[in-house]
Amino acid sequence: MSANVWSTEPTELLRVGDGFRLADVDPASTPGYTGGKKQGERDLAAAEGRFDELQERLFAQSRANPRSPSLLLVLQAMDSAGKGGIVRHVIGATDPQGVHLKAFKKPTEEELAHDFLWRIEKEVPAAGYIGVFDRSHYEDVLIGKVRELASPDEIERRYDAINAFETHLDISGVHVVKVMLHISPDEQKSRLMERLDRPDKHWKYNPGDVDERKLWPDYMAAYQTVFERTSSEVAPWHVVPADRKWYARLAVQQLVIDALERIDPQWPAASFDVAAERARLAAT
């Protein structure tokens, strides 16, 4: 159903490949999509049925086989870029019973006493689930690098550790879709200002966001390095222009649908004798 509106599949178009430069991406652009906002909202709603069926198949398949695949969507972004909206409006369209959601905050003392992947591994989705990480192990090479929370050697080690971890996920049937929502500093400013202007949005405002905002070029450089070091064959990065919320949602929905279609989950065969069960039930 996406063939009509997408001139090129977002999976191809937004993927970080060789020679990618974050600075070349316009956060206000809508690559591959020819429609406007209204059309985009209609297309988002129109694809929900397809997403939902794929999710149910993925889940159903795992009931018969605990070694069957799962999906993991990793969301990274500067503050206010719209991670929450993706969870709400894209992932929220399917059955919450098949979704495993985890928002990673500042690590606790206990978490800091372990390797940075320790808390991540515990949240890897089980067979049949769609996992969503709102922030992730990438924080440890983003804020971790920008704020010098770890030594340069440790940061270097982490890129390799991440690649090994994600290869392990791939081998164990966890399909990883990595997304950076890319907004412009101006768009962030207006979104943060709106949080200050509306009393019902004050709770979403964090003074620390302005401090991080001042380090924008450092964060962009850290993202660029993340892409160069960790956009792999098994777990490529996708950079989604996110100044237009409707476009970002539509693009991430397509990335998720595309990943599910590649998994191609099937309704499992009955593990019981259907005719015998029908007779047994009829007799009650």
Added chain:
Amino acid sequence: MSANVWSTEPTELLRVGDGFRLADVDPASTPGYTGGKKQGERDLAAAEGRFDELQERLFAQSRANPRSPSLLLVLQAMDSAGKGGIVRHVIGATDPQGVHLKAFKKPTEEELAHDFLWRIEKEVPAAGYIGVFDRSHYEDVLIGKVRELASPDEIERRYDAINAFETHLDISGVHVVKVMLHISPDEQKSRLMERLDRPDKHWKYNPGDVDERKLWPDYMAAYQTVFERTSSEVAPWHVVPADRKWYARLAVQQLVIDALERIDPQWPAASFDVAAERARLAAT
């Protein structure tokens, strides 16, 4: 908005009080609601905005105060009564980031080595969250009693333990809404038969469901005892007729909205100087 269609609030009408007899409830009835299926579906959709705003306020309030309230919806029912549909179509209408969902399965060896409430306590929703238990500690006095998985003395002890536990929840700010979805044996038969008739539903069929079905009167007696022993002032039971899925969803939605309205969550005041932050942001 519910005042127009509900002749009596479901919270009052469906609550288990003194002298309640489960045998007197018609699973095909639609108590308190004067509309039909189409109207019911429209009313469900119409109330989603109200539910959503209350959920967001509940969550927002807790960001400023970790001692603020949460809500816990406990769902119990015979197989195929529609617990999953409640989660999907009622709870699924709000932000999944504010929902903590837990489906309790057959206890593991580790869980069995602890008191029956051990695994339950770990899943109590944090401040600001809406928790949903798909099955719960009540399994331990339902299948636990019917299948004699524990001694009569232990079952007796559990009713008291549950009441003490739920009093503790109430004192600590967890508002408990307990719901039994009540279907008829005939309706269950037709729902299970449909799962056998459709290959895309086979995965939902479990031969064990027919075994439990044969013990229907024992289960109804166990539910009756549960209501008599554990429908308390702080955590009353509600029995929702569930042969009509649309009615059950509408009624549970109203129970949840009503509980949230009694909590009456408020947008928290800013914990920072709004004018100063506006100036600081503007300067970036």
